[in-house]
Amino acid sequence: MEHKEFAEIYDVFMKHVDYDSWYNFLRSFIREKGTLLDLGCGTGEFSVRFLRDGFSVTGVDLSEKMLDIAEKKIADKKLENCDFKLIKENIIDFESTFKNGEICQVDNIICNFDTVNYLKNGSEFEKFLEKCSKNLKKDGFLIFDAVTEDIFSEIFENDVFLDEEPEYTSIWRHEKLSQRKHLVEIDLFVRENSNDNLFRKYNDIQYKFIYDPKWIIKTAQKNGFEIFDTASNPEFGESRIFFVLKKI
Ligand SMILES: C[S@@+](CC[C@H](N)C(=O)[O-])C[C@H]1O[C@@H](n2cnc3c(N)ncnc32)[C@H](O)[C@@H]1O
Numbered sequence: 001m002e003h004k005e006f007a008e009i010y011d012v013f014m015k016h017v018d019y020d021s022w023y024n025f026l027r028s029f030i031r032e033k034g035t036l037l038d039l040g041c042g043t044g045e046f047s048v049r050f051l052r053d054g055f056s057v058t059g060v061d062l063s064e065k066m067l068d069i070a071e072k073k074i075a076d077k078k079l080e081n082c083d084f085k086l087i088k089e090n091i092i093d094f095e096s097t098f099k100n101g102e103i104c105q106v107d108n109i110i111c112n113f114d115t116v117n118y119l120k121n122g123s124e125f126e127k128f129l130e131k132c133s134k135n136l137k138k139d140g141f142l143i144f145d146a147v148t149e150d151i152f153s154e155i156f157e158n159d160v161f162l163d164e165e166p167e168y169t170s171i172w173r174h175e176k177l178s179q180r181k182h183l184v185e186i187d188l189f190v191r192e193n194s195n196d197n198l199f200r201k202y203n204d205i206q207y208k209f210i211y212d213p214k215w216i217i218k219t220a221q222k223n224g225f226e227i228f229d230t231a232s233n234p235e236f237g238e239s240r241i242f243f244v245l246k247k248i
Helices: 004-016 019-027 045-052 064-076 122-135 150-155 213-222
Strands: 035-039 056-061 084-088 106-111 136-147 160-164 168-176 181-191 199-209 225-232 240-247
Touching (some): 004 064, 004 168, 035 045, 035 122, 045 056, 045 064, 056 064, 064 084, 122 136, 122 213, 213 240
Parallel strands (some): 035 056, 056 084, 106 136
Antiparallel strands (some): 136 240, 160 168, 168 181, 181 199, 225 240
16 A cells, blocks of 8 residues: 555445454454554554553554554544554564664564565565564464465456445456466545545555465464464455464
8 A cells, every 4th residue: 555545545445344353353362461563554453452452552564654544543542642653664674672672572463454465475474474473472472364365256256346435436456467476456536525526546556475374384383483273264254364373
């Protein structure tokens, strides 16, 4: 989501997502209040829920626009006095440190809504797992979800998906570029004014990378995690696999 307009419309795109149930699913593993890293936090839907429940949250995202919206959301929900930080950084580089540079490990890490499918290759994915392992306390959870290739047939019909809402119309096109790399091109028409039919057009291209779940598990084990649970949760789409990893 490089464009400001896409970041601004992101929450409208996601309005059908049941973040509350998803949050409850995360809390079924992360029971005790503590420190939490929300990697690829986006507009902060999960961060605000953890903050509201007394966690200390650090949200990390590459997109300044998404972080701005997260910050505004935190203020709108009167959570600005809670313990939170929002940091613009790549999740494959991020290290949570004290002022003296020492690693300050957190209790738990989450990375939601197929953010890992934006990682461009196996070495980026492995770097992500290495950093998570470094940033996480022993026995802490790293929970993330990844989509499989089936997501594309689930969402697209003949590689096209049309989404019409009062605020916008969007046309999504999918193309498989290689064994693992998929292109999703979005034409977004945002209504300029609620009283008329004038729309402004934006275009965004996203690349999604598909990883073999067996490879993810093997690589996680190599980087200091045990597999606590893996699940596909029909509520959030059959083609989405949740990885619940525990740092050993
Ligand atoms: C699909 S959104 C998910 C946002 C949020 N976790 C949620 O569930 O609503 C993916 C987010 O990950 C961010 N992102 C993608 N790759 C990233 C990377 N390598 N480092 C940091 N952020 C990244 C994007 O900017 C975007 O905000």
